[in-house]
Every structure is written in structure tokens, then in C-alpha cells.
Amino acid sequence: MTTTGETGVRAPAWRGGFGRLWGAAVLSSFGDSLRTAALPLLAVTLTDRPLLIAAVTACGYLPWIVFGLLGGAVADRVDQRRAMWTVDALRGALVAAFAVAVALGHASIGLLIALAFTLTTLQTLFDNAATALLPALVDRDALGAANARLMTGQRIAGGLLGAPAVPLLLMAGAAAPFLADAATFLVAAALVASLRTPPPGKAPRPAGSTLRREIADGLRTLWHDRVLRGLCAATALCNIGMGALIATLVVLVTGWLDAGTTGYAVASTAYAAGSLAGGLGHGPVTARLGLTRAVLLAGLVQIGALVVMGSVRSLTVLAAALAVFGFMGMVWNVNTTTLMQRRTPADRLGRVASAFRTLAVAGAPVGALLGGAVATAWGPNTPALLTAAFFVLAVLALIPGRGRDVSVDAPDGDVTTAHVPR
Template sequence: MTTDTGSGGAGPGLETEPAGGAGTGPVVTPSWRGGFGRLWSAAVLSRFGDALRGAALPLLAVRLTDDPLLVSLVTACGYLPWLLFGLVGGAVADRVDQRRAMWAVDVARAVLMAAFAVAVVADRAAIVLLLVLAFALTTLQTLFDNAATALLPTVVPGPALSSANARLMTGQQLAASFAAAPLVPVVLALNAGAPYLLNALTYLVAALLVASLRAPVSRPSRPGGRTLRRDIAEGVGALWRDRVLRSLCLGDALASVGMGALIAMLVVHVTDWLAAGESGYAAVLTAYGAGSVAGGLVAGRVTRWLGQARALVLLMVGQIGCLLVLGSVRHLAAAVVALGIFGVAGMIWNVTEVTMMQQRSPAGMLGRVSAASRTLSAGSAPLGAVLGGLAAGLWGPHTPVLLTAALFLAAVPVLIPALRAPDTGTAPPAGP
């Protein structure tokens, strides 16, 4: 986060907390009152419902079919819409009222989930229905996520963006890892359709919270007759012209390939190479979740102390070290510690990257810039999953982790141009 909190004090809607180090100044945080509290509640509630559905859906898939390819296609359908519609979703998010787009999408998702819950209860669910549901939900998500990224800076003043992003992501991680995950067996015991019905309810409540926001949404006027294609091209061009955002996007794409390999093969790494079984797998996931929460709590202070770009490079180097330990030390305790620290660094990275994008994107173009970056990132992860599977088959179950480390290492020099830019946290002027 930028070290400049503004010459006029904290400003309306802000609170300050003592900084973690000498000479860093106060950490500016968003007020829970008003728009941010409602937006945070909506985001955390939606993530809670999504986590319930995300845990229950694979179990339903393997019950409906024993074909591994069909099961894997459910995951693939969760990525494909980003490649097909991600850029369009960003362009639309910059054209419309983001609040209205978000609550309308949540209502649509609630209807889909309620209908799916009825199908599950009536024993009418088939694997094809799961594929269609995954594709439809992610298609709607391309608009929702880009609109949410563009909306936050209108609800929270600029100096508090880093803290706001950290609180949002930390709350979502807590909801997914420590609230939803333990409840999945309980909810499934009630009824096979219960997780999906509960997810529909969380969408409805989140829609009401977002619809109640009163923060004005201001977007620069756009000449009539503009096409979505031109809007998309402007967003991609703005991302590419800004050397900081460009380096972040390319570095993130390389890291996403590695994360695809890591996520796809982590269960094999733990249960096969470490011989730690399902309990060991649960332990490393819990460590990663706890580390992510801890990272969210300190993200603002870390970036204020190191500077945004420098923090990103150092975090990447730290994650490489964690991956090397994970891929070379054949002991569960080492894996738990490594993934815990990996989670801390990963959360701080995510908070910092999103904040920098919000700060540096030209006015009225944040949805499109965010979409361009997310589309490349989402398209990279499936490639990593395939590479991870190939590496495990050819050289052993621990090699996907080492492959991830190599890809993270390749991303470090890509991030170097970001270090040469001033850490001002201000958006550059829009391009021609």
C-alpha cells in the first residue's frame, strides 16, 4: 500500500490504527459503517455458500459417474467461461451500474441454485446438469467479479483500499475454510440438496445487501455508438501500456500455471509421496487456510513497510522457498509449515495485486483491466493442471511441486519492471 495517506488526514469513512513499524505512519482502514460493511457482509456470505456448494458438488459428481474425464469436465466448465466471456464481463461491468449488476447476478444465481437443489432432492440430477450448472455459474461470475472489483473504490476512499481488500479476502477465507468446510458433512446429512439450497439463500441475502448500498457510482461518459469490442481493446491496451500492471499480469500468469499444477496434484503429493493419508491432506489444507487468514491480517502493514512492488517480489521469493521445502522434505510437519507460510505470502500477494490494479487503472476502465488480467490467469491454471499431471506420471508425485517452484522462479524477473515505478498508488492517465 502507498505510504501517502493524504494531506488532509484520514478523511470521511476512514479509521486509523497504529502502524506496525516505526516511521511508517498510521494504517488507514475503512469504516465498517455504511457501504463497506454491507459489501463485506455480502462477499463473505456468498463465499460461505459457494464453499458449501464447492465441497458438495464433487461428491455428487463421483456418485453420478465413475468416468474420471466427466468428473474433471465439471472443474473445466468452471474455468472455460473466463476464457470465453471474461473480457466481455469486464467491458459490461464498466458500462453499467456495478451495484445493479451484482445484485441482479446474485438473484440469477439464487434461482439456478434453488432449481438445482430441487433436481437433486427429486433425484433428477445428472452429470450433464452439473456441467451446465458449473458453466452457467461461472459465466455469471465473470460479470459479478469484475463489477465487484470496480465497485470497491467507489465505496472505500483510496488510502483505505489495501486494508479493505485485506478484510474482504480474509473474511472470505475464514468463511470458506473455517465456517463452511466443517459444516459440509452436517448439511449433507440433513438432505442431499441442502448445500445447494443454502447457497441459493446466501445469494439472495447478498443481493439484498448489495442493492441497499447508497454509495454513488460515477463513470466517465462514453461517446455513443461504441462497441464492446472497442471497449475490450481499450482495457487490454491500458493494461499493456502500464509497465507495472503488465509485469504483474504476466508474472501472475506464470504463477497461475504453477498453482494449477500444485492444486491438481497436491492430494497425490500428500497421500502418495508423503504417505500421510486423508488426515494429512486435511492438515495441509487447514495450514494453508490459517496462513491465508494470517496474511490478510498483516497485508497492509507488510506493503506499507516494504512498498507494494518490492513486497510482491520478496513474497514470490519466499513462496519459492516454501515450495522447495514442500517438494524435497518428505515429512508431513514440514509440509504443514511450508504451506502455512505459503498461504501467508499468497494472501498478501493477492491483496497487494488487486489494490495496485484498483489504484493504477485509468478512470472508468477498472472492470476491463481487471477482466484482461483475470482471463489470462484463469486460462493459465488448466494448463498447469495438465502439466502437473504429466510431471507426476513421468517423474514422480513430488515433481509438480518442484515444477511450480520453477514457474514461480521464472515469474520473478518478469516482476522486476514494477520495482522501477514510484510506489504512489495513483492511477495513470487514460490512454488515447
């Protein structure tokens, strides 16, 4: 069921499957933010070696590079709903066991690294399954609004509510944030398990089909679609730049602007507020321009915001630029995900989504190292200008596919999305 808003963009009804999926996603995001904020704080109490502390964060990226494609192939083979609640139940049990270890004084830096790596490995299956499941819960025309509501809810729960809650939870003990995280996983698992969706109809796999061949098939699907290929290349380029910007933003604010930690908090809040506004206001932009042109506009506006960040020495201007950057970043993310869901045959959506994510995540650590090197060589404002250059390349990669919003059906009549009763 969908409703039509004032902008003419169809929106999913909250009742039924989408509302439960949204609740599970937002709860999981809240729990993830608790754990993400608490792990480094716990790590510094266990070791004074910066490399080991950084390894805890690095393990949040590595599994996507190693297992991301595999997670997508598995997501296309199985019942996505069952895969999601099983993974969340397992993650809840793992985090609960870790919380007990912390409470009993048995935590170690090695255990932290193992936990971070294992949870993200499981996430590669969960996230790809979630991307593939959404088109079965909402009408095709409501996918954009559904993605916007999911991303906005996750940003509110993870960006605005989760991190500030950690100091309060730590007052109850070092294990409290992890116990809360475990509880969110288990509740999210129950919500997903309650979805009344029948097992998806899977076409019989060809004789001799292997995970390797199925992964290759997903990569070919991504490569042969001009729009998706351009979006993937553009997103990978953007994430190299984003890695550089995020890794050095604190230096830009506290060093180049001399705004201190308060200034950094202002900058972070401005970006978060802009992202939330983008989640709520992407509809009118998309309704006027269409999906692909809205993504192109988002990239162009972000280039201007990045040039301002690296050129104007003012905290107020930086905050305004970050708010605009966050707004357009949400427009980019929502429409990119929607295009991928609408243009990919349903039986390959998990694999295409995994290829997209793997290529995107791979660029972030490279960009972080590049940003640090550029800031060291030419000053703390130059990574923002470097990021602008990567966004220029990204926009150029988008141009060949501009204006192609319609779904692309395979020659044999594959259906890009399936709507099932709830």
C-alpha cells in the same frame, strides 16, 4: 470513512457501504463452498464416468476463459451495484430451482454441468463489477486494508466454515446444501441492493464504440502500464505453477511423504492458516516495503517455500512451508488487487480486472496437466520444484516495475478512484 491502525495503514470503517459489501462477499463465499463441495458428491451418485465428473469442475474455469473479458466490458458500462445484486438474485433463483430438481429426483449430470457453467458465467460480471465498485466505497488509502478484510473473510467462510458444514447439511437431504447456497445468494443480493451509492458518472461512449473496442481498450490500458503488465505476466506464470502444485499435492503428501489422508488434511489446514495470517498481517509488511516491493518479497519467499516442499521429506516441514506459502500468497493477492485498483482509471477498471483474471485463470488448467505429466515422469515431489521455477520467472517479470506504488493518471486527468458519500 477510514481509521488508522497501529501500523499507520488506513483501514475502512465497517459501518456504511463497505460493511455491507463485506457481508455480501463473505456470505457468497460461504455458499459457493457449500455448492463446490456438494456438486462432486452429487455427481458420483449420477455417473461413474470420471471424465463427466471432472467436467463439472472444469466448467468452473471455462467461462472465465470464454466470457471473462466480456464480463469486464459490461461491468464498466453499467451501474456496478445494480449489476451485482441482479446477478446474485438470478444465481439464487437458479440454485433454488436446481435444489428443487435434486429434491424431486430430477437431477442429472448434464444439469450439473449446465449449472456450473451458467453460475460461473454470471460470476464473470459479478467479480469484475465488485472490483470496480470497491474504490467507490472506501478511501484510496484504505483499499489495501479493505481488500485484505474481504479476502480474509472469504477465506474463513469458504475455506474453514463451508466445506465442514456440507456433511451436516447432507443429513437433511441431498438438496440442503444447494438450498443454503441459494439463500446466501439472495441475502447477498439484498445487502448489495441496500448500498446507498449513486449511479456512477459514466463518460459518454465515443460514436461507434462497441464491446470489442472497449475490451481492446482495457487490454491496451493493462499493456501500457509497466507495473500492471508485469503483475499480470507474473500472476499468469504463478497460476501455471499453482495449477501443477494443487493438482498433485495429494500425491505428494500421500505418496512421497506416505502421510495418508490425515497428512493431506494437515497440509491443507496449514495452508489455510497461513493464508488467514497473511490477510491479518499483510499491513506491517506493506507499510515497511510498499505495495510493489511487498509483492516481490512474497514471490521470493514463496520460491524458498516451494523448494523446501519438493526437497525435504517431512510432513512437519511441508506443513510449515505451506503455512509460509499461504501467508505470502495472501500478501501477493491483496497488494496485486490494490495496485490494480489504484493505477487503473475508474472507467476502465472492470475491463482491466477482467483481462487480469482471464489471463490468470487460463494458466491453471495448463499447469494441472503439466504437473501430472511431470509427477508421472520424475516423481511426485517434482511438481513443487516445477512450481518454484515458474515463480522464479514470475519474480523476474516483476522486477521492471518494482517501487512504483503511485497511481498513474491518464493525460486527460482521469481519476483512478472515486470516493462517494454513503
